[in-house]
């Protein structure tokens with residue numbers, strides 16, 4: 001077939017299923033924090049592909065590592081061992097700093113799916129800590145548990161279980177009935193969590209330590225600490241969805257450590273920035289002991305045994321070589337420290353604009369969101385039917401800055417972890433210019 005002559009947009013309109021309301025931008029190449037569209041216009045990329053290109057576009061070390069690997073071995077399936085996957089698992093366990101094991105998949109939704117299956121296996125096969133289940137045959141009669149508590153406002157992916165887990169009605173509409181076994185708790189509401197964990201059948205609690213899709217809403221340290229205590233008291237798994245906030249975004253390898261460093265979850269999901277732009281998801285699971293109904297004791301990280309879970313592509317030598325290099329670059333180039341020092345600078349730069357149209361600026365490290373005032377549409381003429389967040393992002397596009405909308409009123413800055421002070425100042429200047437026109 002010859003190369004089509006239609007424009008890129010026409011190709012999408014004719015051949016791509018319209019699940020996305022796309023912005024009218026067509027990108028051709030990127031380098032570092034910059035991208036260029038098909039007409040050659042330059043943009044500063046403060047969206048990073050929704051927190052994915054974590055060390056910028058086309059970092060030379062990652063390009064070299066992946067070029068070498070693509071010419072050596074791309075894929076073998078998980079029927080066999082390959083060195084890059086083993087090395088990446090070891091690296092991730094080291095970064096968590098607690099003994100455990102890793103499973104590889106291809107996306108955030110899949111990583112969470114693995115957490116859901118882990119929680120079900122744990123709930124079905126383990127013995128809850130109630131005193132009546134401590135002896136003899138009572139142990140095998142212990143009730144199965146399968147409910148996973150998640151937070152209102154959370155986002156956990158677009159699979160059927162992912163939308164059931166997600167604490168936002170809009171993702172569920174039209175896809176009923178929901179996969180059962182999920183219940184939602186108001187975020188950062190200790191008394192509500194205390195009540196929910198006491199319901200029969202609860203097996204696990206899943207928390208996004210910094211909610212991303214709902215507009216950068218961090219968990220309270222007290223709430224994360226309480227969640228750990230309650231999970232210990234009731235024999236539940238505490239699982240963190242670090243798909244967006246993990247692996248450096250908050251200035252820490254483990255995103256929650258920027259909020260509550262002493263809390264240790266039982267399992268973590270990752271994706272997005274893990275391989276700097278290549279599709280890879282993963283979960284880490286603690287090696288903590290679990291008492292099983294058959295009387296045996298197992299390690300939590302061995303519960304998903306042979307035949308219980310899998311995926312053809314997860315953890316190919318190619319993607320793992322890339323992820324190993326991305327994480328090595330973050331370490332070697334001190335990007336966690338960069339996120340810790342420039343995150344507050346970026347937040348202050350947005351606050352410094354001092355616009356009465358900005359209600360609040362929130363952020364942890366380089367995960368930053370600002371929210372427009374509720375009556376933004378009344379103060380600025382927004383085209384009918386366009387959400388203020390999308391309208392704002394449109395204006396920033398025209399001025400050469402890529403940002404990510406969240407809900408109807410929030411806009412996220414998720415620049416690469418090696419963004420420079422000068423780039424942040426340039427982005428703040430563009431933002432100021434857009435607000436100044438009003």
Ligand SMILES: Cc1ncc(COP(=O)(O)O)c(C=O)c1O
Pocket residue numbers: 107108109110112155156157158208212213241242243244245271272
């Ligand atoms: C916290 C969180 N979990 C899960 C997902 C789903 O990841 P993916 O789109 O890779 O399936 C996302 C995506 O935005 C996310 O932000």
